Amino acid sequence: MLKLIEKDDADELFALVDRNRTYLREWLPWLDMTNEVKDVEVFIERSLKQHEEGVGQAHLIIEGNEIRGVCGFNKIDKTNRSAFIGYWLSADAQGRGLMTKACRELERIAFEELDMNKVEIHAAEGNKPSRAVAERLGYQETGRSLDAEWLYDHFVSFVLYCKRQSDWRTL
Numbered sequence: 001m002l003k004l005i006e007k008d009d010a011d012e013l014f015a016l017v018d019r020n021r022t023y024l025r026e027w028l029p030w031l032d033m034t035n036e037v038k039d040v041e042v043f044i045e046r047s048l049k050q051h052e053e054g055v056g057q058a059h060l061i062i063e064g065n066e067i068r069g070v071c072g073f074n075k076i077d078k079t080n081r082s083a084f085i086g087y088w089l090s091a092d093a094q095g096r097g098l099m100t101k102a103c104r105e106l107e108r109i110a111f112e113e114l115d116m117n118k119v120e121i122h123a124a125e126g127n128k129p130s131r132a133v134a135e136r137l138g139y140q141e142t143g144r145s146l147d148a149e150w151l152y153d154h155f156v157s158f159v160l161y162c163k164r165q166s167d168w169r170t171l
């Protein structure tokens with residue numbers, strides 16, 4: 001189940017990040033800036049503001065009553081009707097298709113509710129599980145962005161994946 005993030009989620013979300021710090025740090029750039037609940041509160045406030053302005057959305061992935069991860073649109077480009085999906089799961093929630101399912105729901109939101117023309121997933125070249133999510137969902141690989149992100153002490157290049165509304169309708 002996806003639930004839009006709320007201010008009250010900060011404590012549980014910070015605890016999850018803290019438990020998964022080493023694992024998440026391999027591919028996500030914000031772990032060293034997330035050291036206390038306050039940092040998650042700032043993230044939530046920013047996400048709520050982005051949602052209000054229609055330029056982003058953050059959802060929690062909930063199973064039972066517990067947060068398993070976060071997914072959403074890091075950016076929504078309203079002019080060009082493109083949405084950019086980002087995601088992470090706790091280490092012990094991997095391997096069961098939760099993120100693939102969550103992305104299907106994000107696609108529905110993007111194409112049906114927001115009338116986006118295109119959604120994109122940018123995954124680091126070496127991040128096989130993330131690339132597998134995009135490939136399993138039938139995204140087209142459209143190119144590379146070299147040295148796209150600084151990850152603590154090195155750059156990573158991104159593989160760019162895309163799905164258009166017209167592709168989605170025919171899948």
Ligand SMILES: CC(C)(COP(=O)(O)OP(=O)(O)OC[C@H]1O[C@@H](n2cnc3c(N)ncnc32)[C@H](O)[C@@H]1OP(=O)(O)O)[C@@H](O)C(=O)NCCC(=O)NCCS
Nearest residue numbers: 027087088089094095096097098099100122123124129130
């Ligand atoms: C990227 C990430 C979300 C992928 O998680 P994941 O669990 O591999 O992805 P899914 O939830 O879609 O599950 C797919 C796995 O479940 C299996 N699976 C089981 N049932 C499934 C189902 N009904 N549907 C799809 N897959 C299923 C798949 O075979 C696959 O397992 P495999 O890799 O052993 O083949 C996770 O590794 C992560 O959060 N990593 C750290 C942060 C990160 O890299 N974020 C992305 C930055 S771009």
